[in-house]
Amino acid sequence: MLKANIIEKLNAQVNAEMFSSNMYLQMSAWSEDKGLAGAAEFFKKHVPEELAHRDKFIHYLFECGASVRIGALEAPRADYNNLVEVIEAAYAHEKKVTAMINDIANLALDERDFNTFNMLQWFIAEQREEEVLFRGILDQIALVAFKGQSGEAMFHINQYLQRLAQTL
Ligand code: OFO
Secondary structure (H helix, E strand, O other): OOOHHHHHHHHHHHHHHHHHHHHHHHHHHHHHHOOOHHHHHHHHHHHHHHHHHHHHHHHHHHHOOOOOOOOOOOOOOOOOOOHHHHHHHHHHHHHHHHHHHHHHHHHHHHOOOHHHHHHHHHHHHHHHHHHHHHHHHHHHHHHOOOOOOOOHHHHHHHHHHHHHHHHO
8 A cells, every 4th residue: 555645756757757758759859850860760769668667657556556647747848959958958857857766765765665665676777777878978979079060960969869769
């Protein structure tokens, strides 16, 4: 039996994962608009991944006999000045999600809810991977001195994202 405060946080996380999915879909659409097919593919790969995260939380709530409450979703940011800004926004978002997951883990420990704490281990590892992924892209961006300008560096990063998309 889950405590009400844990159920509330898990339901909030269900919404957060749906927001993440929409955010990546919007980032993919932005990239498509700019002719960045590699970036568009890379971001699109994250869309079902985030929905799979949502489903893991929903499944856990069901397993525990708790109710699922879907809330309203904010529209994700649609306008960016360049691709560097998009990647930075994705990285910042993943760091925010990591903080949310850590917050639930912290509460689970406070409540001695070891099942929830155990379930969250998968997400803690996943968030580490997500942060490593985006930090790695930002490293490549620095390496080719890409600051969002059109030209060789942008071509390079778009291709790099295309290759990364194949590995996701
Ligand atoms: Fe991108 O990990 Fe879920 O939100």
